[in-house]
Amino acid sequence: MKKETFFRTQPLSSASQTYSRRHEGAVLWLTGLSGSGKSTLSKALASALIPLGYQCYVLDGDNLREGLNSDLGFTQIDRAENIRRGSEVANLFADAGLICIAAFISPYFEDRLQARGRCCQPFHEIYIAADLTTCEARDPKGLYKKARSGDLLNFTGIGAPYEPPENPQYVINTASEELDTCVGMLVNYVQMNIPLLKKMK
């Protein structure tokens, strides 16, 4: 059954109007296979943006799955709920005026569309487009090995599909570009699309 997709147009609360800001809030949604470098890029991007005057926070599997989403597994329903909660929290951070860098495999087109719909601030879908062969060769957490041996079911790319974005705002290929180059491209993207305000509000 096709899920209902809704799009919020109003901020969640008028409280957001009262915060001191150096730039508008936004969500940078990084999607891609496990091992594509989403978390690494996210943390490097935050570290590069902060000295420029940006306020950022990284949301990823590491800080959500051990806390807010510790009750969720990896079935398709639980993955959808993982993305739902992740995007709701990303929306709150963007509402607070931060750039929320949200790094989630988020393999399903529909879940990402829903995530976008939940966000009142600009939502930038960034496709971290490393190919499966490269990601599997990296295998930083040994998950591909487990998936190939059958110890890990429904693993994206092996036992479950990854649906690439059809029309992302930006694409970064970490298989063909060095980390520093990728970070530089993303910093430029942010500076172009989320400019610093000249005056503090």
Add this chain to the structure above:
Amino acid sequence: MKKETFFRTQPLSSASQTYSRRHEGAVLWLTGLSGSGKSTLSKALASALIPLGYQCYVLDGDNLREGLNSDLGFTQIDRAENIRRGSEVANLFADAGLICIAAFISPYFEDRLQARGRCCQPFHEIYIAADLTTCEARDPKGLYKKARSGDLLNFTGIGAPYEPPENPQYVINTASEELDTCVGMLVNYVQMNIPLLKKMK
């Protein structure tokens, strides 16, 4: 059955070390009856702290129940889950270096203890101690009236208990003090307990 209470001692992610901060992150947890003034105080407090250089975000029923917690009702189990998720998100905001002003009725001692345990940054329990008679006379959302007529079951103070904090960090009585006085007291509390750092990190 007594729930397991755990206390985190480490930040959720090392990413938090990279953010530019003017003060340490913290959670101000405002607990009290419906109508005690938690949300009003929270928003007024944020508006007062921001010109002083603090970064704040208000989490309350309004922005959680319509988004992240829209799947939850008001049974004791759902209320506990509401508080669990609220405190996990508050912890993320504190991890990001903000003062998260979390305004939740949070009527149960055990749920508040669990909320404190989830927070890696300082957790300040602030009891908004207006008496039931005053809150019921205010009845800003007409909920007490519904609870008295039986249209709203398990409403805190009428059909369900409120367990006052035994040892809160601070108590504000909005029944005996004006709003401006209450905000001033809370601003002083914050300045005493979460001082601005002299140098930007």
